[in-house]
Amino acid sequence: MKLPPLKALPVFEAVARLNSFSLAADELAVSQSAVSHQIKQLETYLGELLFQRTGRYLSLTEEGRQYHEAISSSLLQIERASEQLLGQEAARLRLSVYSSFAVRWLVPRLPELSRQHPQLDLSLEMIGETPQLSDRVADCFITIRKTSAAYAYDLLYTERLFPVCSQEYWQKICREQQLEPTLDQLDPKLLAAYPLLSTHNIFDRPAGDWEAWYQAANLSLPSQQRVQHFSHILLALEAARFHQGIALTNDYMLNPQHDSEGFVRLPCHQLWTGDEFYFAWKLARRHEVGIQRLRRWLVSQAIDSGLRNE
Missing domain, CATH: 3.40.190.10 (Periplasmic binding protein-like II)
Structure with a gap:
């Protein structure tokens, strides 16, 4: 079995992970020159440069990246196997x-x-x-x-989006639209009267989530619709929590135990995002x-x- 310098492998893994000779030396409790020596020995054995050094900056070469992928996984398996035999679960x-x-x-x-x-x-x-x-x-x-x-x-x-708002905001909608709070189905067209809270990164375009939601009902987003834009679904949901409009969210964003009193899921269709x-x-x-x-x-x-x- 022909193996590379085994002492150099943990050193290489540490430098690649930390992207620094000095930080690797601190972690391994050795000198920086010792780290440099081990990396040089490994590069000589492999006949490939593993790191690119540009001034103060250090990065893996393509060969170094591929080697690190294999080496780090192998070292982890050795560590796990040793822990099992040592009784460290x-x-x-x-x-x-x-x-x-x-x-x-x-x-x-x-x-x-x-x-x-x-x-x-x-x-x-x-x-x-x-x-x-x-x-x-x-x-x-x-x-x-x-x-x-x-x-x-x-x-x-498998993600699906559906409209939600705060309990207080739902009561406002029911009053203004003369609806029963327990109704089974809400006409999507009624949402045009209220601000829609949109998350940009779901479809990577402004109001893309609401456009897709309306299209799922064979409708178009009203041209004069009031839309408030957010970069993240967490922000849109928090805006809905504070009665600022109607947001599209998904199942994992709502906790039945903690959010049932704060949010109402509107009785409308849902959108499967893919x-x-x-x-x-x-x-x-x-x-x-x-x-x-x-x-x-x-x-x-x-x-x-x-x-x-x-």
Whole structure:
């Protein structure tokens, strides 16, 4: 078996992850010159430059990026296997997750995860866009894109949007439109009389969410419609909470236990966005106990909360 200089591999992983020779030296409790020596030894063995150095800035070359992908995963597997034999069951996992999904759905459930799986040490890496699936970013992901064949995907939620407003604002609509608060169906055309709270990043265009919602009912967004624009669904939902209009939201943004008194879901049609939320994990790490425990727990929570059909 022909192996590279093994002492250099943890050094390379630390430099690549921290993007710094000095920070890697601090983490590994060695001198910066020792780190430089190990990286040089590894580059000599491989015959490839692993890092580009431009002034004070350091970055991985394409060869370095590919090598780090493989090496970091292998080192993690060695660490996990050693912990199991040593009887150390604690599993440290980094989960990359969309900020809205984390804040509104996942974080309130973390105490239950700790109760069921106290050996899981989970840290959240919150993101705003579809993440790059890589061990450098996180150990596992919640994503709406199947971007890598090296990963497995388990469905958590198929997104739908529906209109909501505050209880107080719903009472105002019913008074002005002479409606019963318990009516079964609301004519979408009546919404034209009220401000619509729009989230830009759902369809990446102004009022795109409401345009698509009206189109689902074979209608057009009224040309004189009052629309207030927000960059994120969290902001639009908070504006609705404070009686500023009607927002489009989805299932994971509303907690039945905590939001039933604050919001009313209007009795209108819903819009399927086409986005599907998956728990993603690397196939090469499919036997890791921590990842599989987290996967099963997330799926069970998605089923229990109604996000995913059993």
